[in-house]
Amino acid sequence: MSKPIDVRAAKRCPIFGKPAVERYRPFCSRRCAHIDLNRWLSGVYAVPVVESEEDDAAERPDGEEKAG
Numbered sequence: 001m002s003k004p005i006d007v008r009a010a011k012r013c014p015i016f017g018k019p020a021v022e023r024y025r026p027f028c029s030r031r032c033a034h035i036d037l038n039r040w041l042s043g044v045y046a047v048p049v050v051e052s053e054e055d056d057a058a059e060r061p062d063g064e065e066k067a068g
């Protein structure tokens with residue numbers, strides 16, 4: 001039960017926690033790099049936290065259609 005562990009590859013993908021690939025480090029794949037990038041961008045250019053108080057919308061009964 002002994003697995004060769006690369007000390008240099010100690011860094012793991014922050015997305016899935018998989019060992020990072022040299023090509024896409026610190027991510028394990030190109031997809032993860034994109035995900036992280038999107039997260040970063042969305043965090044900068046967009047505010048995910050949107051708190052708005054919405055009044056209780058009164059439900060309106062839909063008009064009944066008469067079948068002729």
Ligand SMILES: [Zn+2]
Pocket residue numbers: 013014015016017018027028029032
């Ligand atoms: Zn990954």
